[in-house]
Amino acid sequence: MPALFEPWVSGSTAQVVLSYAHYLTPPIIFLVFLTCFISRSVIKANRDNELKPLPQQTGPGGKPLPRTNSPSAKSQLLKTACPDFSPARKSLFIILHVLLLLTFVGNATIIVIHALAKREQEWWCGQAFVIYVVATFFTYSLILISIIDTHPAPNPVHVVTWIVSLILDIICLGASFALYSTTHHVGKAFDPTGGPVHHGFTPWESLEIFVDLSRIVCLLLALSFYGFFVFLRFRKNRASRRAEVDHVDETTSLLNGNGTTNGHATTKADGDTDAEAQTEDTAGWVRPDKIPSKTWWEYVRGYSIFFPYLWPAKSRGLQIIVMICMLLLVAGRVLNLLIPYQVGKIVELLSSNERGLHNLPYGQIALFILFRLLQGGSGIVNSMRSVLWVPIGQYSYRALSVAAFEHVHSLSLDFHLGKKTGEVLSALNKGSSINNFLEQVTFQMIPMVVDLGIAIIYFTFAFDIYYALIVSLVAVAYMYVTIRLASWRADLKREVTNLSRAEEATKNDSLISYQTVKYFNAEEYEFARYRNIVNRYQAAEYTVLVSLNLMNVTQNICFTLGLMGTCFLAAFQISIGQRGVGQFVTLLTYMAQLQAPLNFFGTFYRMIQSSMINSERMLELFKERPSVVDKPGVDKLVSVKGKIRFRNVKFYYDPRRPAVDGVDFLCAEGTTTAVVGDSGAGKSTIFSLLYRFYNIKEGSIEIDGTNVEDVTFDSFRSFIGVVPQDTVLFNESIMYNLKYANQSATDEQVYDACRAASIHEQILEFPDGYSARVGERGLKLSGGEKQRIAIARTILKNPKIIMLDEATAALDTETEQNIQEALDRLTKGRTTLVIAHRLSTVVHADQILVLSKGKVIERGTHKELLALHGKYTNMWERQIKAQQALELDEAAQKLRREALEPVPSSPSHSEDETHVQLFRGRAPANLQMTPAEGVNGQGSRLKSHSLK
Known part of the structure; x- marks a missing residue:
């Protein structure tokens, strides 16, 4: 029978209460502290970042995107209710906790001296008290570390823990008084209910009571000081609020009484400004140099947006496979428990031969071999699980990568104008990191925690609670050391990751800009730039590798100390006949087996950290929101005649400088409208607004009397064809680029479009004809050829509205005249908007709009504008x-x-x-x-x- 149950069988009521109070106090305090710590992290994350989902903020496939953070007045009030203490006050709580730890050192000292003094009587305090002293000491050490590391601290987590500890210590003290004040047995080694009978307190018991009282006093002082300091802070805050109310000016607007101007918050609690509040949004695409200052829950919760893409919700077969993998995972845990037991059983059977028994455990050995065949990283069970998980991993990678690709395409023009292509490509390649993260958590982290829990229970009942205590302390110390060292290494690892991305981005940018490098003979500069980033990466990598080895040595020391303790204890118990040799072998086998998940925890933590750091780029991509989205419930645009109306449209990129200021004009169906003006006048902005690359700030844009914001922009854009100034083609065949506008077009329709664009005969002269590849961005073609292909594929799209963005500005005169003829055929019978620098190309436009500083200052035909002798006349004469x-x-x-x-x-x-x-x-x-x-x-x- 385990010693854990002996007091219940043979002890008095006071002895039973005291023993189980000592047994249960450490785990209760630890679980209360851990539960409160986790709960506070979750509550704090939700409080500081109250979630208010915005409409239409979903990713590809309707999956939710990260929600915005909008701290309310309530959250700010709760935030000020739990402030951090000053360094002096915090030091006071640290001192009190050190005194608490010293009380346990005092208990341990009393035990050792008493045992040495009463050696002839084989006195011992009993197992329960040893467990209480050692385990509670380490629990309070963990709480002390949290007070030092956490901000604010102490906090309600520590207060709740102190209250529970105080109650438990009072129970222990009361049970001690009840036991020691009456006739009782003075503890004897290995038999806490035996030993000499004594009435009343012994000197040693009095010292124990005094130490216990000191511990209770320390807890009471900690609670009292905390309440007093919080009360002082509450009075100070209330006085501050009254002073603010007394100084409110009578002219202060009631609506703006909370620090707002024109409905916009100007200041926030704790000195946060609007600029600071927007830091998370504006810095969403910046490579972080350090881990964000967040709780673990906030950090992990950010990755929850990936989970809808990772779970095969629409595939019943894949879900069944997941369940089978879970069953195999459980089978692996059972095998981990059976193998050490089987080894011990074989050793016991073989040891019996020394006593004259001739047992040949062939069956037990065969069973052990079978277990070994099934168990392990390369065993049958784990291999089956790995094979079955392959389609799950492929599904997750496919769903997440495609979703990220779709999301990038769904982002608005402002994102794509500011992005770095190399950075985006690097982020899109991180889908495997998320997938690895999921697999590591499912098949490494969870089994490791389960193995540790099984080990503690197994040692408690199969061996002794001392072994369970050693395993618990080793596991907690090992994890704590790993987490602390890994956290220290996180910034180093992050720097390596950022430098790796910078190296990749440097290569991409340089190779994409190959011609620019050659134009300026900048090869040596590029080589030096790349060499410099590689040197920086390797220097940071060296530091990371050194720190990794330091962490491995520290982890090994932690486990070796635990192994030494279990071996000494088992050897001692075997020497006195309390354990058998087979149990010792079982113990060593199980400890060696337990070392694998603990060792993996360090590797796992680094892998998880690396995966999370790598996947941050994809997470940041998902955090990017499109600035132009369809309104909820809008319909598709079915048909278009081509009437365009701008009604007092205003737009700005920066509120201090309007880009379009009150533009108002009408384009009749089938007419041509030219937009001219100096650079920066707002011509391209008008085109971007019409194509809905941006949302206008005021006014409206209407097509056939329908506001473009009242229809889906995808359906609206299908009626618009654009011939840009710089045509970008895919590095594919000419036929591929032409059919890109209409994938269902036949080859004959493509030929007709090319004839209309005056490019068909020229394409046939190419060695490969329509199968000729155009090169990167179409650089194998001349400017005129690219423009004619752009015209041809716009003809294939057959839009009702044509937008020509200086389509001939970069061409020579002869090529311009040829392309102008193709444009005339393209725009015939269609509503056309033209941006032109060469006014000679728009003299026959039905109306010409002259822009200056975002305003239409002149409008009319070519002759009418010349007659005005204004801006247009000056441009014409120049x-x-x-x-x-x-x-x-x-x-x-x-x-x-x-x-x-x-x-x-x-x-x-x-x-x-x-x-x-x-x-x-x-x-x-x-x-x-x-x-x-x-x-x-x-x-x-x-x-x-x-x-x-």
Whole structure:
């Protein structure tokens, strides 16, 4: 029978109460502290970050995205109710806890001296009291460490723990008084209910009572000081609030009484400003240098957004596989318990041969071999589990990677304008880290905790509670040392991870910008930049590896000390005949087996930490929210005629500088509207707003009388075709890029579109024709070829609205004229908006809008705007002068070449003569000139059609 049950069988009532009070006090205090600590972490996380889900904040597949943090006044009040104490006051609580620990040192000292003094009587205090002193000492040590490390501390967790400890110590003290004040047995070694009979207190028992009273006094002082300091803080806060109320100005707005201006919070509790409150949002894409200052619950909860992607909710077969894996996991735990027992049984049978019994345990050995075949990392059970888990891991990786890819595409233009491609690609590659995290928690962390719990129970009943105590202390010390050292290494590991990402981003950015590197002969600079980041990475990696070995040595010391204690205790019990040799072998086998999960805890903690750090980039990607989302319940846009209306539209990137300020215009169905103006006037912004890359701040944009915000932007965009200034193509075939606009288009439809864009014959001249690859971003094609392909695939899309964003600005004059013909065919019968720097390309537009500083300052046709003699006229005259200078320069160069070789006579008035006459200051008859208007009659200006 385990010694744990002896007091209940043979002891008096006081002896039973005292013994079990001593047995139960350490685990109760530990469990109360652990439960309160975990609960407070969860409550604090929810209190400081009250969750208010925003509409439409879901990821791909309807999975929830992280919710916003909006601390309310209630949470701020709760926050101030539990402040951190000053260093002096905190030191007082630390001193009191040190005194608490010293009381247990006093108990231990009394036990040792008493045992030595009464050696001839084989006196011993009993197992229960030893367990109480040792286990409670370590429990209070853990609480002391938490007071030192935690902020604020002490806190309600410690208060609850102190109250429970006080109650338990009072029970122990009362049971001690009841036992020692009457006739009782003075403890004898290995028999706490035996020994000499004594009436009343012995000197040793009086010392024990005095130490116990001292412990109770320390607990009472800790609770009293805590209550007193909290009361002083409450009075101070109440006085501060009254002072604030007394100083409220009569002009203070009732609505803005809580530190708000125009409805926007300007200050927050504890000095937090709006800028500080927004730090988490604005810094969401910055590589963190250190672990965020969060509780463990906040940190883990952030990763909960991945769980809907990891669980195969729609596959019943995969769910069954998961359940089978769980059963195999349980089978592995049972095998871990059976193998040490089987080894001990074989040793006992073999030992019996020394006593003349000839037992040949072939059956037991065969059973042991079978267990070994099934158990272990490479055993049948674990191998079956690994094979069955493969489709689960693939599902998780596929679901998470695809979801992240979809999420990045769902983000708005503002994110993609500010992103670093290398960083995004690095984050998208971290789906495997999340998957590894799930598998490690499921099949390594949980089994490790279960194994430790089984080991404690097994040692308690199969051996002795002393062994359970040793295993518990080793496990807690091992985990604590591992967590503390790993936390210290976390910043080092994070630096290595960040430098690894920086190395990857440097490679990506440099290779993507290959041509730029060559243009500026910057190869050596790039080599030096990459070499520098590699050197920094290796220096940080060296520190991480050294710290890893230091942690391994420390972990090994912790376990070796525990193993030494169990071996000495078992050897002593065997020497006095209390244990058999087989039990000693069982003990060593189980301890060696227990070392594996403990050793893995260090590895596991590092792996989990590494996986979580690596997956932070993907988590940050998921935290990024699209700024443009559909309103709830909006319908799809079914058809479009092409009438566009901007109604007093206002928009800004920065509130201090409006980008579009009250723009109002109408584009009739099938007409062409040109938008011109200086750089930064707001032309491209108007296009971005029409395509709904951004949400307007005021006003509305309507299509056929329907507000574009009242329909899904995906359906709205399907009616718009865009020909950008810089066409970016995929590194695929020409046919792939053309069909990208309409995947269902036939080859013949593609050919017709290319003929309309005047590119079909040119494509056929390529060696591979339509199968020719265009290269990275289409760099194998000329600018004109790319623009014609862009026009062709816009024709394939067959949109009702066309947006031309300076589609010919970067082309030479001859190519521009050819493409202009294709654009004329593209825009025929469609509503067209054009951004143009070359005004000659929009002279036939139905209306021209002149923008300046985000406002429409002039509008009308080409002739009407020239008649205004305003901004448009000045822009037109500058372009005419630039064109004249260019033509004169070309003519001068031609004259120089003609002076060096005979010039053939020509009866006709050729283009060369035109250049010569321009160079000499005369204009040919077919190039009409008109007096400049609005320039004091000086100079001349080409008519609009002269540049067509």
